[in-house]
Amino acid sequence: MRRVVGSLLGLLAALALMVSGCSLVLTEGPGGSGSGQDPAATAPAATAPAESGDAESGGVDPESGLPWIEVEELPQEAHETLELIDHGGPFPYDKDGSTFGNFEGYLPEEPRGHYREYTVESPGLDHRGPLRIVTGGEDTGQGVAYYWTSDHYESFERIRR
Incomplete structure (x- = not known):
């Protein structure tokens, strides 16, 4: 017992x-x-303002909680990528326009396929590099959200367009 x-x-x-x-x-x-x-x-890097984020750009996006960045603050290569996105390409890399999974969870939660990623050329590199623009949504009247990452998805800023 x-x-x-x-x-x-x-x-x-x-x-x-x-x-x-x-x-x-x-x-x-x-x-x-x-x-x-x-x-x-392990805290999301997006909670802290990025270098060119919160103070310089004017606040935080209420939808995503991310700091805003003005288009003018982006490197020239990002302007070129935005222009390609606006015109539907042609894009320099096969991965451009592919689904961005948001596995890091820094962007607002949306169904798979909502986000698309695009490479921003990194001068001096012979590979895609860390610079990306991620878009969310479709141009169906509600608009497309644009996000900038300069560190390969470690942090994001919402591009004010």
Whole structure:
């Protein structure tokens, strides 16, 4: 009988530890204490204004929570990419216009296929580089949202157009 009671107590203790561990993960997220990760390192970079974001551009987009960036603040190569997007191409890379999955979760949550990515040429590089413009939505009267990332999806700014 003692062996059964001891086993039951051991199972209850293990269950209590599992439940409390799950509640920590649910309340603190994957970067919570005990995960071995610094919570600041897993926080969305989009919550902090990017270099040319919040203060210089004039606020935060209420829809996305991202800092605004003016078209004039973008590099000339981004202007060229915006022009290609406006005219439907032709685009220099096969991946241009492909679905952007938003796996990082920095952009507003939308169904798969909502976002498209476009390469912005990075002078001096012989590959696509880190610069991208991501669009969201279709030009159906509600407008298209344009997003800028200069660090390959680590942070975003909403392009004011």
